[in-house]
Amino acid sequence: MTKNFIISFLLVAFSWLLGQPYQSFFLDDWESKEIEMPQSIDAEKPLGAATVSVTMDVADTVTRVCKYIFGNNANTWSGKMHNHKALVTNISNMKPNVIRYPGGNLSSDFFWNREQNDRPDDIPKTINPWYGMTQENWIMAVDDFYLLLQKTNSVGIITVNYSYARYGLSKNPVEKAAHLAAEWVRYDAGRTTFWEIGNENFGNWQSGYEIDVNQNQDGQPKRISGDLYGKHALVFIDSMRSAAAEISHEIKIGVQTFEAETSWDPVQTDWNEKMFAVIGNAADFFIVHNYYTNYDEDSNAQTILATFNKSASFKKAVYKDAVDAGVEPKPLSLTEWNIFAVRSMQQVSHINGLHASLVLGQLIQDEYGSAMRWDLANGWGNGDDHGTFSRADEPGVPEFSPRPVFYHMTYFQKYFGDVMVSTRVSGSRDLIAFASSFSNGPAGIVVV
Known part of the structure; x- marks a missing residue:
């Protein structure tokens, strides 16, 4: 059965703590990351209600990448x-x-x-x-x-x-x-x-x-x-x-x-x-x-x-x-x-x-x-x-x-940002999603 998705972006300002509880010195040379936008084409929006949704919240930071x-x-x-x-x-x-x-x-x-x-x-x-x-x-x-x-x-x-x-x-x-x-x-x-x-x-x-x-x-x-x-x-x-x-x-x-x-x-x-x-x-x-x-x-x-x-x-x-x-x-x-x-x-x-x-x-x-x-x-x-x-x-x-x-x-690596943010999947147990934000504004998400 074909399922439609909705990926929701809660685009609000966020902040994160400077503490490094686990990655420690591996984050010493962490740098902000800007996405290089790929070429794209317009597509017709699917009709009907979504049966699966993936929601990411860029205000809810998980960790720096x-x-x-x-x-x-x-x-x-x-x-x-x-x-x-x-x-x-x-x-x-x-x-x-x-x-x-x-x-x-x-x-x-x-x-x-x-x-x-x-x-x-x-x-x-x-x-x-x-x-x-x-x-x-x-x-x-x-x-x-x-x-x-x-x-x-x-x-x-x-x-x-x-x-x-x-x-x-x-x-x-x-x-x-x-x-x-x-x-x-x-x-x-x-x-x-x-x-x-x-x-x-x-x-x-x-x-x-x-x-x-x-x-x-x-x-x-x-x-x-x-x-x-x-x-x-x-x-x-x-x-x-x-x-x-x-x-x-x-x-x-x-x-x-x-x-x-x-x-x-x-x-x-x-x-x-x-x-x-x-x-x-x-x-x-x-x-x-x-x-x-x-x-x-x-x-x-x-x-x-x-x-x-x-x-x-x-x-x-x-x-x-x-x-x-x-x-x-x-x-x-x-x-x-x-x-x-x-x-x-x-x-x-x-x-x-x-x-x-x-x-x-x-x-x-x-x-x-x-x-x-x-x-x-x-x-x-x-x-x-x-x-x-x-x-x-x-x-x-x-x-x-x-x-x-x-x-x-x-x-x-190319399309995942410098900060991981929270995600929520509803409507399917077959999907896993990891979401991120880039310093220049866009968000990147991996869905498997």
């Missing part, structure tokens, strides 16, 4: 993306504003200052390192990443190799890993403000989750725990802040948190409680990851789209654990997100684009400080791999062609 919500991930195996003119143009138009590097799990095996095959002599044979100073054409080296940021008018968020503190074979692996991170801060020379200590280190898929205690020289246990990570993170924070002070640059450092109260893995279940008890208020922001749908499930469209509001539960779980430990809530950063749905090409579909639009709106509403979708470019995998842009292995598709999610994220 943080530009770092629209972020994305670069990974090292996507090559020298900055050399592809059309790709750079598309990324620039999408305006992620912040791009994460060097990747997800490979961050735990990444040695930023080593050339290709210059293997560290103090890591186990089981570790397959990635190298940040490589000249291989298929790898995005550290300096390639900086060029990508420059060409797309983005800033970076860098994930340092925490796991080296676990599997390193030297007498002081924690100090050595922290020094490696601090050296990157020095090399960065003030270009990057946002830094992460590790990647999903509570997971058994991560290097350093378990180590060979017979090879370890500083008495670490076989399996990681939240308190051990917290203890090590304090060393990283001290070393990295000292390095930043040497170059007169202020950095913001995030720590890994687990986004749920319970898990099948006991390490994850009490990760936050143990970590917060040790680290206290030393970190600047909290990191969460989530791939909204169930792992390895052939989820249908209805199931996928119903997951968009999970971010509220992530926030509730992490903040509860922080407050219970006497730790001040810090901004939340969802530095990886996408869907796990497989076997029906969901990940490269229009449905995943719709899901992205819903997630962006919900993250703004939940006042996250930043978010980076996984990822800018990835393989085909019969439609079961992530990537805003394709790689050369997708049949009949030129490399770095935009996938549907590109258009959803581009137009969301």
